[in-house]
Amino acid sequence: MRILVIEDEHKIANSIKKGLQQESFAVDAIYNGTEGYDLASTEDYDLIVLDLLLPGMDGLEICKKLRDKQIHTPIIMLTAKDQVEDKVKGLNSGADDYLAKPFAFEELLARIRALARRPKNTITNTLAIEDLTLDTENFVVKRAEKMIELSKKEFSLLEYLMRHPGQILTKDQIINHVWDYDADVLPNTVEVYIGYLRKKIDNSFKNKTILIHTHRGFGYKIGSPK
Amino acid sequence: MRILVIEDEHKIANSIKKGLQQESFAVDAIYNGTEGYDLASTEDYDLIVLDLLLPGMDGLEICKKLRDKQIHTPIIMLTAKDQVEDKVKGLNSGADDYLAKPFAFEELLARIRALARRPKNTITNTLAIEDLTLDTENFVVKRAEKMIELSKKEFSLLEYLMRHPGQILTKDQIINHVWDYDADVLPNTVEVYIGYLRKKIDNSFKNKTILIHTHRGFGYKIGSPK
DNA sequence: TAATCTTCTCAGCCAATTTTCAGCCAAAAA
DNA sequence: TTTTTGGCTGAAAATTGGCTGAGAAGATTA
Known part of the structure; x- marks a missing residue:
């Protein structure tokens, strides 16, 4: 399971990366939007964790562009709590889930598991x-x-x-x-x-x-x- | 019970998918008309949720083509509110039910249950x-x-x-x-x-x-x- | 049109949960 | 054995989550 993390705050990006690796995911972390988009659109990931606010190209834009390109990789969007979550939701960016910052790592993990819980109920909960x-x-x-x-x-x-x-x-x-x-x-x-x-x-x-x-x-x- | 969702807005497609899976249906989501039609005509679904406006091939067309091919899988058509529902209905596309966007998930579920209740009133309501x-x-x-x-x-x-x-x-x-x-x-x-x-x-x-x-x-x- | 009902938000309150603190005890180190 | 360190625990303090009355805005009905 390959995961791409696009997040400019290094502290957060790295703690996510470390945590996910510990759960034996293969993780790439990228710290700005443009590079993130390039990677997301050329490499084949199973899931993308995407910050809303990014230098270069912001999360919404990346999300939309990927969807336009018919790339349907599940996306979890990170939003600062006061960043009008609702607006983001309304904007129909195409993200599959949202998570408000700051979050506990287990919270993120739960959502990743939920999205990865592919077709059947093969996974016990x-x-x-x-x-x-x-x-x-x-x-x-x-x-x-x-x-x-x-x-x-x-x-x-x-x-x-x-x-x-x-x-x-x-x-x-x-x-x-x-x-x-x-x-x-x-x-x-x-x-x-x-x-x-x-x-x-x-x-x-x-x-x-x-x-x-x-x-x-x-x-x-x-x-x-x- | 296998359900196919053909809807280009990811947000909607995925929330439907997630919700239906939670109700233990087996769900495939497809984000454009052409692929949707291919799937619908080759795979064997119990029900299709079909958006009216789609890139590739639109909902009406898919619907008609399937019926022409003698595929009678029940279809629920999603229409934007201002998309003159009545006209669509008048067009006799062969859909079994219509639902105006935006809808509450339980609304969709109710209609799915109604259509699934096909083989007589075996189910208590x-x-x-x-x-x-x-x-x-x-x-x-x-x-x-x-x-x-x-x-x-x-x-x-x-x-x-x-x-x-x-x-x-x-x-x-x-x-x-x-x-x-x-x-x-x-x-x-x-x-x-x-x-x-x-x-x-x-x-x-x-x-x-x-x-x-x-x-x-x-x-x-x-x-x-x- | 007015009257009524429904949906939704807001602010204040209360109670449960979360967190800290201080003292104690037991294991490890000296 | 003595000292030091790490962990345990009861209780207090701080914070948060949930409940509720009031009311604005929208929808529906008379």
Whole structure:
């Protein structure tokens, strides 16, 4: 799956690129509109992440030109929150989805997954580890068939952990994925949220295996054994 | 159920595609007339959604050609409002139904359901949750046998909720389904309408179960338990 | 045309969630 | 063993999301 990111703010472009690569997509990042358009129209990408405001040629224009050229690659448009989202939508640019800045990386990932969810429902949208399940579409989390109520952040954090089972994730990684890219939260916040999750999915099931593990100095991991 | 969407405005084509897939139809979208015609005449679809104005070959022409070829796949024709609907109808192109742009997705869905209901009235058109019923054909809503008067929007929102019982629907999803695709309403509007519905179907029945539930940060859900 | 109904936005309120802080404990290092 | 560091946790503070009454604007009906 090849993805092209056209975004002039290097910080954002690179964090998107890094994040997507980590999810094993092949990513090219380009920092201005004209070059972006050239690449998009000559190379064959599976998806384009496109900033609305760009030097050279702006997002709307790129989008329209590509569609005019009968290039139907799915496009996700990034818009600054105050950039009159609605107007953009009305303008019929041909983008497939919109995402307001600043966003959490997992948010972008969710939309990419939605667009990539090609023809059939071949893709499961339920993640599972042991008897813990998380339905990404209906926002339902259960352990041993028992419903667990989570807040939005808790859910998002758990989803991130469960998409990387058995893998140690550092607090930094967690912050970069689960929180808005310009949010500026302390690592302690992650600890607090891990605490919340534990209370709900481990502590409430005393006789069950512990699923959330701390690796002191490294990070957290979800999975059966330590 | 395989559906072919022939529509050159990507925004519309894709939102239809996405919405129909969510309803678990298998959907192909094609953005120009010629290709659309080729697909429609070679592949075997159960239904075609066809825009009137298209690059390549326009909707009327496609329609006629298909009928000439003895292809009787049901066709829903999309027409811009000012495109003199009546004239189109008069032209007897062979389409089975017409829908004026811009439309709410649920509107299209209703017509698709109607056409799919072809082989006799095998399908119930009354939705029910506990003692709340909604007759999609006669636009009658009752709780505990008591009639409830709803406005058009309220009805449409309730229908959408009731077609997805027990499922959390986000405000975005709701807006995309219940409002015209180019409408540009705030999420707060959904809150307000949920409020109206609650007043009529929950608050008026103090001794009954509450049916409309909020899941803070996620969306709304209709169903018996929380 | 006036009266009424419907749709939608806005602003203020309240409650739930998110985030920080400070003190504590346990593991690792010295 | 002592010290240091990293992580845990209860509680308070800050922020956000959702609800609601009021009302403007548009649509429909009488």
